[in-house]
Each structure stands twice: as structure tokens, then as C-alpha cells.
Amino acid sequence: MKTRFKRFTALLCALLCLYSIFPCKVSAVSTSATSSVLMDVDSGRVLYAQNENKKMLIASTTKIMTALVALENGELRGTVKVTAEAANTEGSSMYLKAGEKLTLETLLYGLMLSSGNDAAVAVAQGVAGSTDKFVKLMNQKAKELGMNGTSFANPNGLDDEKHYSTARDMAVLACAAMNNEAFARIVSTRSVTVGGRTLTNHNKLLSYVDGCIGLKTGYTKAAGRTLVSCARRNGQRLVAVTLQDGNDWADHAALYDYGFSQYPAHRAMTIGETVGTLAVTGGVSTAIPVVAAESFSWPLAQGEKLEVRFELPESVKAPVTAGTKVGHAVFTLSGKETGRVELLCGGDALSAIQPPSSLLRRMGELLKKC
Structure with a gap:
């Protein structure tokens, strides 16, 4: 009996030693999403993908493009007068009132934290003069970024047959947006009081996931739950996108744990x-x-x-x-x-042959010394 116990103990020790030498490889990650992508921000490398090119409804994650286009074409401190059309927009709201005047920056906080559909229309009208003109700017920016599977029909993400994108395209957009300093500041804000309103960010990942620094939630009955997020660990930034995902909070957390551990950035x-x-x-x-x-x-x-x-x-x-x-x-x-x-x-390489002007200057200096 003692001999068997000794053999068992020896075998267990051997296995533990092997385990320490050859650590178990983390199994491949998976999500509950219909379409998803995990992308490294600075390199653009896709670390995980599932149906990444499937064209789908994207709900309020649309507002990532709305904010980026507004920041590139408007003035943060510029004043926007809210129209009745904007104030009466259906869906999620920052509760704008017709006739009130707010800065573009305030509206962008309402757009990205409270997911205000009213703010989206106000931003579009304030920056481009009309919603239609602003949507053209959105589609131009999408083309510029190579978002070939994307079409925008409005600035807020309300369902429309001409309004769609892909997980991969949204990841590309998110990477571009997070390189805009003002955008990154706004979407990383958990709560703010601006324009007489206290706004709270709908993105729970800011407190739920280690290193999360933003982005945007979305939902409509047809689109389901959509989520785009960004996290930073050890100087590396990753973007995760899930479309039509009933378990998106947990899926994003799992994607980040997988990406940062399995694909660390190497300088x-x-x-x-x-x-x-x-x-x-x-x-x-x-x-x-x-x-x-x-x-x-x-x-x-x-x-x-x-x-x-x-x-x-x-x-x-x-x-x-x-x-x-x-x-x-x-x-x-x-x-x-x-x-x-x-x-x-890395330095200057002077010519061995001095130009005539340099020679004359040096001769003059020598004569002065004499």
C-alpha cells in the first residue's frame, strides 16, 4: 500500500513539474454574437473574427461615426440651436427642448453617454445644416476608411434597410475614432454635468472590464444588442465588436482576456x-x-x-x-x-570639399587673427 502511495505521489509530482514547464494553452474564445471581431487598434490586426463581413443592423453604435464626423467638421465650442425636429426625435434621448442653445461638445456628451437620438439630429443639423447633408459626410468618411460593407441612412441608428454595417467595418471605425483625442475623452467619461444636465454613460464595461476606455452601446428590437468597446492594458489597445449578442458584456470581457493574453504587442x-x-x-x-x-x-x-x-x-x-x-x-x-x-x-554629413564661400569666410577669419 505504501509503495503504491509513493508511486502515485511521484507521478503527481512529475505531472506538476511538466505542467509548470509546459503551461496549458488558453482555448480559443467564442461569443454568443451573430457577428463579432477583436482588433488591435494600432496595427489593425484581427485577433478574432466570426461572420465579420456579414451586413447587419448596428443600432446606436452608429453614433461612433456621428461623433467622429462632427469632431472633424465642427467646432466643439460652437453653439447649436435645437430644432423642433431634433427635440421630437423618437427613441433614446437627452431630453432636448426646441429653441435651446447648446455647445456641440455638450451635444456630443449627450450623444455618446445618454445615446440621445435627439442629440444625433441636433449634431447633424448643427454641423452640416441638415440631416441629409450630414449623412452624406458619414458615408464619405466610411468610404475613406475602407468600410466597404457599410451604408448610413441616419445619424442615430434607427432601423432602415439602407442603414447597415459589418463587425469588421465597425472595428475599423472604432480604431480611427479612438485616435481622435476629443472623441476618446468623451467616450471614456462615466458621468458628467454639462448644459444643465447630468449625463451617465450607458457603457457598463467602463467599470466592469479592466482597462476599458469607452465606446458605444446600441439596441433596437430588429438589431438586437450591439456593442463596440475599447480597452487598454500595458500600453496596448484592443477594440471588440459584437452584433446581435444577448450576452455582450461577458463576451467583451472574454474577448479582452483572450486578446491581451494571447496576442501581446511586441515593440x-x-x-x-x-x-x-x-x-x-x-x-x-x-x-x-x-x-x-x-x-x-x-x-x-x-x-x-x-x-x-x-x-x-x-x-x-x-x-x-x-x-x-x-x-x-x-x-x-x-x-x-x-x-x-x-x-x-541620424546626423549631418559635411562635404569634404568646402564651397568657395566657406573658404573665403575662413580665410577672412584667419586674416583677422593676424
């Missing part, structure tokens, strides 16, 4: 970093340092590795100044290009 190059040298011909010095014009990071799964190649000339001819573009660093993953960074001269 491959840092702005100002010296990546090599370049030969100089006809110069006082024979070589000049080459530096990165910007930083580059990419989310990598375990076992993945970025490769880099440098596209540079064999040499540069003096004189050249610091900051001159000389080539690119090209990053690839499994043979596919993931991005490129401009390479610059």
Missing part, C-alpha cells in the same frame, strides 16, 4: 533608435548613423516572430543633413508585410 522598433550605419561618399566622415523615424509594434502570438529587412542605398553623397529620408525598415510575418518605418540620417 520591434523605437523612434530615434539607431538601426545601423550608411556609407558616405565625398564627405568629411565615411559613415553616418541611420535612425527610425517612428516606433513600430505588432501583436504576436506565442511562436510568431517578426522579420525585418532594410531598404537602403549602398551610400549617400555628402552633404546631407540630419532627418533626411534614406530608406525603410520593412517588417514581415510569415512572409507577409505587416508594416514599414521610414529611416532617416
